[in-house]
Every structure is written in structure tokens, then in C-alpha cells.
Amino acid sequence: MSIIAFDSVSKVYRMGSEEIHALRDVTFRMAPGDFTAIMGSSGSGKSTMMNIIGCLDRPTSGSYYFDGRSVGTLKEAQLAAIRRSKIGFVFQSFHLLTRASALENVEMPLVYAGVSPKKRRQQALAALDQVGLADRAHHRPYELSGGQMQRTAIARALVNRPRLLLADEPTGALDSATGHEIMAIFRSLHAEGMSILLVTHEQEIAQCARMIVHFRDGEITSVTKEQREEAAAL
């Protein structure tokens, strides 16, 4: 069964009399344990798609099944429950709480999941350690570099051991060396069996994925699969 199943999903934003079709009849499937990259020009609907997949937004039409469950009929509280227990989201612009330390930021999903203070401290420290940031646990976001903030955001996405990790341009604001470090983290997570879907503008980053989905004007134009294996076979 697919972890993500989109059946002709559309998203239309109405701006006064104007209609913006951010997604047009998108049909898409992703198997559990897969590593997929989404590419496309700016404004082509990538973030819109990620938000719907992340249960933050709802399609205007069409249906979306997450892990076999139809999301369209769920209530806000049920969507929130999916977000905190099954999905980790790394946002395009970090979205860390500036008034809290890195550790507290990473702990936050566990607070809403009702984990005891002692246990969530342990888990948060472990997640920070996994992204190589254990020594910065008590720093505030403004005391961290861009790469460190991104790693904090990744640790926060990982801390609840999600089935699906969504990352919207996780390396967009970083230099290529730091970008590679981040990608190394993703690759090891994938090796551990986590499903990963990431948006990127960089061909090099996309190469890490097993499948690349190309977007233009809210539509999927092409899907490239299993590049590495094909390349290896040649």
C-alpha cells in the first residue's frame, strides 16, 4: 500500500475574481520506504503539494490517502494527531521558535504528543545528537548558523520517529558543503527505512533520491525513476 496516494488532486486559490491553480489534477503515489525528490520552477506548486501531503492544507478537489486513510474527511484535531505522530516536516524557512532553545524546539512535538518531560528530554537530545548538534542544545536559534538551524529543524522533524519525512528545500539556504552534510543525514534516515519526500532546485541533491518528480504550473510533467540503479547497471 502507498504511504502517499494523490488522486487527481487540485488546489485553487481565489484572489478576488482571479483563480490561481496551484495544483491541477495531480495523481501521484509513493511507496513506504521510498526516497523521492520534487523539482520544478518557483511557483509551480511544490510547497502547496507538500502542505497537502503534510496534512496542513486540504485539496480543493480530488482525494488524498495518507497511509491508506482518506484525509479529506478528517477533523482538525485528527489532522494534528497525524502531523505529530506520523509526519516530520522540515520547512522551507526553518520555522523555529526564536524564544526557545534548540532542545526546547525539538521537544515541542513530544509536548503535544503527551510524552513525559524526562522522556522527551532524552528523545530530543538523541535527535539532536543524530544531526550532530548535541553540543548546541541550549542555544537559541539566533545563536545558531543557518546550517545548524536547519539541522535543529530536522531533529524536530525526526524526534517523534515519523513514518514520513517531508523536507521543503532543506538545503536551499545553505552552501554546498553544508548541503551535503544535510543530505548525508537524509540518506542515513532513508537507509533506516524512513520514507522521505524532498523538494529541491538542485539536480545534485535530487540525484540522491530514487525517484524525481518534475513539476510545472501545478502539473506533474515527468517522473524519473531508479536513476542510481540504472546508472550502476550501465
Place this chain on the structure above:
Amino acid sequence: MTFLEGFRLAARGIRSNLLRSVLTMLGVIIGVGSVIAMVSLGQGASAEVTQRIANMGSNLLMVQPGRAVVRTSGGTRVAVLTVAHEQAIAAHASAVAATAPELSQTANIRTESGSHEFQVIGTTASYLEIRNTSIVSGRMFSDEEKRAADRVVVLGANPAAELFPHTDPVGETLRINQRTFLIIGVLEAKGDSAMMSADDSILVPVTTAEKRLFGTDALRMINVKAVSSDHIDAAEAQIERILSPMLPEGAEIRITNMQQMLDTMEETSMTFTLLLAGIAGVSLLVGGIGIMNIMLVSVTERTKEIGIRRAIGGTPKDILVQFTLEAIFLSSLGGLIGIAAGFSGAQLLSQAMGWAVMFSGSAAVLGFGTAVTIGLFFGIWPASRAAALDPILALRHDM
């Protein structure tokens, strides 16, 4: 999210903007504080007055003339109430245990230490029984002295202490309105400082007051003690019946008893309480609106935070709880500070002005409860606005 967690979050939100939080609480602090202070002082005052009245005994009646003197059709001026009326009551009213006339005026008292103003009451020995007081030094005037209208006085506790701070006044003399009087006794101190307290008075035989001091036989009042508090109505009826044929034409009298005075007191304190409730209501309303205002600002300021919390799995309810608790936290903290400020303010006022205070636990509980309710009432709307935010739009909010 647990309640405790929400509480921790709320406390943190308040701490992160301490100055603003304190300023926001100010409305509630002032509201609750002034109510607590006024209730403490008001209850103190009414308890004191009730105590005084109770001290005098609840079976006391006072007969007072509408006007002390009336002019008859013949043109002569006659006193409405005189000693003759008092004696008629004493002789004929079966429900009456004792009577005492009061022929009183403020007079100038002169001793070696200087000149003072005191209330001089012309009365009889039964005044002691009626006013529930006694002699601590010396004696009360005798029937002989009364008949002869001798110039003897019995001092209340306050004039005794003021005029003769270092010596026993008994045997000394003083001058009332330029006439020399011999001090024969001192009354015990009741310590009730009442409006009609014996503590402040100087007693002389009623005949002396009439003939040697004030030159009138018009009584200010006749004190009457009923046989028991159950006989008050009977005594009142008998007094009415005895006096009405004796009164000069056009004269009116008023009979009041202690129960009526207590009732009047209660009515006054009820009005006072309602007034307080009004003031409290208005100031707490203002405090509540202040809290609502700051919570709305806070929700707008923290839109991005709300978006993040929603995105990582916080439900609308979690957000609602967080912000409502923050408002309640603010107002109840303000309430607690207000209670402390109110009590200490009342304490200070009572020390500075000599007013009585009475601290009531129920006022504190009520004040705190109101503060909590205010926080809930005025916090729920901003909080539900926060909870209703669309997470995606909230995330886009910069700041």
C-alpha cells in the same frame, strides 16, 4: 497536552514579557485591591457600630422631642419633654424597668490645665443602669444632691483622662460655664467611643443642669430601659399613651429603640455594599478589557508561533488552552496581588486614620474568584481567535 504543560507554557509567555504583563495586571490589581480595602474598612466600621449598639443593650428606647421647645397659642414657650414626663413614665409604664432624663448641652470646661469643650448631661443616678456603665472611682450623685441641685459632677472616662492626666480627679474642682463644681466620681471606660457614649460625657444632677447651668427644663431625650427586649413594643405603646395627654399642643415626640437603629445600620451597610459592588464591577470590567486587549495583541504578535505549534501537531484546542490559561494566569496573579495590596492598604489606612478594619476571608475568596472569571471571560475570545488561525497562513506571517 496536559493542563500542567499548558500552565507551564502560560507562565513562560508571561515571564517573557514581564513589564507588559504587570501593566496588564494593574487593572485587576486596582479593581480587586480597592474592593478588598473598602470591604475591610466597611465591615470594620459596621462591626464597630453594631458592637456599640449591642453594648448599650437591645432593650433600650429613646424618647426624643421633635423640637425641644414649642410656642403655645398663648405665645408662651414651653418645653416638650421635662423631668415630669420622665417621672410619669417611670411611675406608670409597667413594661419599663428604668428611666433617665438627659438635659444636655456642650459646655466650656475649665481646669488648671486649660479650657475644653465637653458634652454636659444633666441626669439621674439611673443613667448608670441604663447606659450599662458604673463608677470606678468616687460615687454617683445622691438624691440629696439632686434635690438641692448641688454643684457636683461625675466625669466620663475621656474627660477624666484629659483634664486630670496625672491625678485622681475625685475631690478636685472644675469650672463649667464659669461655675465651680466638685468632682465626686469617675465612670468606667467602655472603650466604645460611640456617638452617644458615656465615655465622653460629664454628668451633673438634672436639677443642677436645669437651674444652675442651662436655664431650661427642656430635655434632649428620655432614656428608657424596657423590662426585657421582648417588652420593647409594649413599653413603646405605654410611653405613647402616658405622654400624649401630657404634651403641649403642637408638640411631637419620636420613640426609637435599639433594634430600629440596628436595622437602619444594616440598611446603610447594604447600600454601601451595593455601591462597592458597582465600583468593583466597573474597575474589574476595565481590568478585563485591558487583559483582552493585551491578549489580542499577543495573539497577533505570536501568529507565527501559533502556526509552528499547529504545524508540528498542536490541535486548535491546545492553542485555545494555552492562550486562555495565559489570560487566567494574568488575571488571577493580578487578583492575588490585589488581595495583598487591598489588605495592606486597609491596614495602613486604619493605622493612619484610626479606622476599624475587619479582614474577611470570603471577600478574598470572592476577589480571587472574580479575577479568575474575568481572565476566563475576557481571555477566551482572543484565545479562540488564536485557535481558529489557519496554520499555513499563520506560518507565512513574519515575525
